[in-house]
Amino acid sequence: MRADAQRNRERIIEVARAIFREQGYDASLDLVAKQAGVGAGTLYRHFPNRESLVDAVMQVWVDRVNDTAGKAMAREGAPRDVLVGWFADYVALISLHKGGPAKLTCAMGDETSPIRTKCQVLSEAMRTVLSDLEDDLVVPVDALQACRLVGGVATVADQADLDAEAVRPMLEVVADGFLARG
Amino acid sequence: MRADAQRNRERIIEVARAIFREQGYDASLDLVAKQAGVGAGTLYRHFPNRESLVDAVMQVWVDRVNDTAGKAMAREGAPRDVLVGWFADYVALISLHKGGPAKLTCAMGDETSPIRTKCQVLSEAMRTVLSDLEDDLVVPVDALQACRLVGGVATVADQADLDAEAVRPMLEVVADGFLARG
DNA sequence: GAACAATACGGAGACTGTCTCCGTTTAGCA
DNA sequence: TGCTAAACGGAGACAGTCTCCGTATTGTTC
Structure with a gap:
């Protein structure tokens, strides 16, 4: 995996953790992507669904x-x-x-x-x-x-x-x- | 309240009860309206939000x-x-x-x-x-x-x-x- | 029974969120 | 430096929420 891809993945997890803590697991994934500074397509390529992000x-x-x-x-x-x-x-x-x-x-x-x-x-x-x-x-x-x-x-x-x-x-x-x- | 309005209201509650039993309180209100045979506007005029329908x-x-x-x-x-x-x-x-x-x-x-x-x-x-x-x-x-x-x-x-x-x-x-x- | 007014209806549209697609960008290697 | 494969990202299709306003219907009065 490329370095920029690794950074994006870790960034998404970090932002997701903070948002899930506050709003729960139903929080908008578009919002997670936005706050992580990536496109929705990027988030969905790293985590095909909500459950895989939660697991991460x-x-x-x-x-x-x-x-x-x-x-x-x-x-x-x-x-x-x-x-x-x-x-x-x-x-x-x-x-x-x-x-x-x-x-x-x-x-x-x-x-x-x-x-x-x-x-x-x-x-x-x-x-x-x-x-x-x-x-x-x-x-x-x-x-x-x-x-x-x-x-x-x-x-x-x-x-x-x-x-x-x-x-x-x-x-x-x-x-x-x-x-x-x- | 008009008789047709009364019938619609009761019909919405009846359908909502069945759908909430199966799918929970997050079920689509558009679906409730559809299965009750009324427009979404009618449902929202009788029940301004989800909570008021649940209460009914x-x-x-x-x-x-x-x-x-x-x-x-x-x-x-x-x-x-x-x-x-x-x-x-x-x-x-x-x-x-x-x-x-x-x-x-x-x-x-x-x-x-x-x-x-x-x-x-x-x-x-x-x-x-x-x-x-x-x-x-x-x-x-x-x-x-x-x-x-x-x-x-x-x-x-x-x-x-x-x-x-x-x-x-x-x-x-x-x-x-x-x-x-x- | 007809006319009329008030009440009720309903669905299109603005908006949000989900998730995919594909043209574009970039990292990394030779 | 050039090239290729990997990664990006955002527009768009879709579903659900909820409002708005033109249309329909009920019920009362004459």
Whole structure:
């Protein structure tokens, strides 16, 4: 690939990331092209559709997920505190872009979604955290189900513009639900 | 209002209901007008924007909410079963239209939403059901928070096309979270 | 039943966003 | 420096939104 093509591609991703954060994944791609200083044809040659641009934008996010998950697994304390803390990290991770929680949670269970492979780092992280807490969970918890529950909270929070303080009590309910079951 | 205008208005609502159920609230209003057999100008004169049409479509839904809530409050059995049963009813109610869970849950906490007054029948119903279970809840539960938690589950289920069987375990976690807290 | 006025209708058009096509431009190599 | 392949970009076809205004129809009065 030519150097100018590489620059354009990176520029488009950078601008898309900023616009997706503010306006969500439905933001105008013409606008992204314009703010990236390229033609619409250029954007569509690099990214044949919206999903492929979203996927490209997520690469940096994947790295961050792996980092945060690593830290969560190193966390110590009462199982409830560990779980609520991880859930709060999880919500923060998927809420980087407006509409992110809904899209990522949906992609997770969708075999056909182009961003599913990238979302798998999340469900893997959830599975690992839950495995570490296995002794405190009365019944084994399906990671996908946990992702959906916490993802649902994140989705509502995203759409209602709730801050972390407003979200935490709901994460506590979910954590209590997992820990107290039997 | 003239009789022909009344007929057109009712026809638009009826067609909108069917289309919103299948395609969600973002469905083309031009298509709604076309299938209702009226001009776009006619649709926009009756409903100046999408929200006002959605609000009109919801009137029948409001009646159904009141009915279902009445039955839930009459329900007897173990607190867990009552709560899970009501949550399942709640999910079914807000999932009548594609995108309904997200939209209704969001509107509930939004002072400026044109459909908020209609959503209040839901949060009132939630408040009443939770009040009846007060002795079993270790701490009083905010109805809006409960609506958001269950609404989050419904939103994820709606977007992933999950059936009631797949949703129920998640509602049980939420119910357990509320009942076992302390 | 006809006339008339007020109310309602409807679809073309301006506008935005999507996405493709193809003439033009440029990078990079020999 | 010249040439070729790769990349660019924006006009245009298309769909959807929403308004405007000429046309149609309803309903009332005589």
